[in-house]
Amino acid sequence: MKDSKPTSLDIAHLAGVSQPTVSRALRNSPLVSKETREKIQAIARELNYKVDVNASNLRSQSTKTLALLLCEDPGDSMINPFFLSMLGSITRAAAKEGYDLLVSFQQLSEDWRADYEDANKANGIIFLGYGDYTQYIDRISRLDQAGAHFITWGPVVPGQPGHFLGCDNTLGAYEATQHLIQLGRKHIAFIGDTSDDCPEFQDRYRGYLKALSEHGLKYNQQLHASANSTETMGFDATQTILERTEPFDSVFCCSDLMAIGTIQCLRENGYSVPDDIAVVGFDDIPTASHMTPPLTTVQQDTIKAGELLVENILSLINGEHIESRLLPPQLIIRKSCGS
């Protein structure tokens, strides 16, 4: 703001051409002769000219911006590292496509801003969260009716409109549970909220049950405690199970964060991990490999997930059809289950 911001008209003036020509030249349009184009671009660089995005967007009716709504209320505590990892990969993927990313945290308590409002600021919306979209279903339905472009990270929830991209949670949980069984564990506790609020955890629960039944183990209600994805909830759920005095030799946690709490709780109660009790997690957050013991967990490919989310939302914006799909998870074997 030294002197007032240069405009395309200023450049036109200096270059002795019309303003649209400048506009075209800056967009590298082949309709402009190489000569004038280079002249114009030189002047633009000289003046440090930048296209005014507001004017450009207003005119072209497109924003070149994606909105990322994190549907998790972290309160004052931390956001799940897994989502932050996703945030990183989505940001990079969006930048690669020339899109900006508007980030906003959807506090449950907050008013209904960021619905249509954001739909006006962005071309498309990516929803991210631990699947408690049920709380947002009204808004999402309205979005859908308004013809907004959006994609949801998570499992396909019947009855919920829109497109989905997620990890094959059932398969991941199945493989993790099977791994425990193959190591000789027979009494496998399950920690996670399997209500309708957490469709992702429900899928993981299904995989867990499937592995149990395929290997002739039976489900024990006493070894199941509900918890949302925080260390503290994992700790408390583990405590709950311990207090039921039902013996168990391993725990499947629906997220790494909960597994951290679980391991801490087990240790404080005098159990050794993995000797007394094996633990598996889900997500493969960075800390997982540096814990003591390093955590066996199910890895979700956040890089690919981010790229696909962006790719898909751009397809939607371009009016193309996309299919909801699931990404394959990968079991990462470390020491928290013994060997």
Next chain:
Amino acid sequence: MKDSKPTSLDIAHLAGVSQPTVSRALRNSPLVSKETREKIQAIARELNYKVDVNASNLRSQSTKTLALLLCEDPGDSMINPFFLSMLGSITRAAAKEGYDLLVSFQQLSEDWRADYEDANKANGIIFLGYGDYTQYIDRISRLDQAGAHFITWGPVVPGQPGHFLGCDNTLGAYEATQHLIQLGRKHIAFIGDTSDDCPEFQDRYRGYLKALSEHGLKYNQQLHASANSTETMGFDATQTILERTEPFDSVFCCSDLMAIGTIQCLRENGYSVPDDIAVVGFDDIPTASHMTPPLTTVQQDTIKAGELLVENILSLINGEHIESRLLPPQLIIRKSCGS
């Protein structure tokens, strides 16, 4: 986009008033009679009208948007949880002020986008990173010359233009080191890159040295290893020091992430933490309290930091003067140092 998006003109039509009146009414201008205002707002709600931000911004020449530039190249690895925590608090603080947040990760290798470019999309820029702003000093200088509004999280770097907000790193490191000394530790290793690329770590180094000298301990070059803020770098640096076979009884790590790697390394080498070797970190990332042993560390108040960053950048935007300042850190004592 069922039928074409409603405009203020549509509403004016329906309400039988002029279009500017609609605009005023929607902004709750007191210049509009309560009667017409409510009528207009009712219609707007009915039509689900939303102000077109592009048009609004174009006309008012202001974007109501802040840009957050994360100056850390995470490569394919994770972003430091500390910054992500900051990201969360900044997002919330910005939202509270009615500002959107444009997030972008500044990859070192990348071309020079996100300089002025973002300056056109946002009213102000917040720089976040582990202080290696030296690499960005050119761009920052240009930004400054262009009169852009920006604020940098980190220590005041002499010669670098702009405003700063940071944590009192020297004080934090001083207190942490003093804590070790008071527990009877005499040979305190230091892990962190103290080159000019990491002014934050330099300040922590100063605090460390100050505590040593005030308590009559002398600095031992053999116990200092450089590392950037990742678990792996912390691990390797610790290994380096161990191989020097210089005895030590404690480690000051410049970040929690490095402390995680340090503890893992010590354990793999058969040392017990804190019995053999005490460890302190810096940042107080969420994992710190759930590690084994829970990590003694220096807490930075990310909530307050985020609020102040936003508050300050808004002041700058409004043409007010602000002072660079430092926030007080807080030593969080856990078990990694014994007792």
Next chain:
DNA sequence: TTGTATGCGTTATCAG
């Protein structure tokens, strides 16, 4: 290949 005319939807500036 370039220029002319016009409009995107809003807010600012007047005058009434």
Next chain:
DNA sequence: CTGATAACGCATACAA
């Protein structure tokens, strides 16, 4: 308190 009119800076359509 309200209305007419202009303008923000760019991109589209069409003509030359």
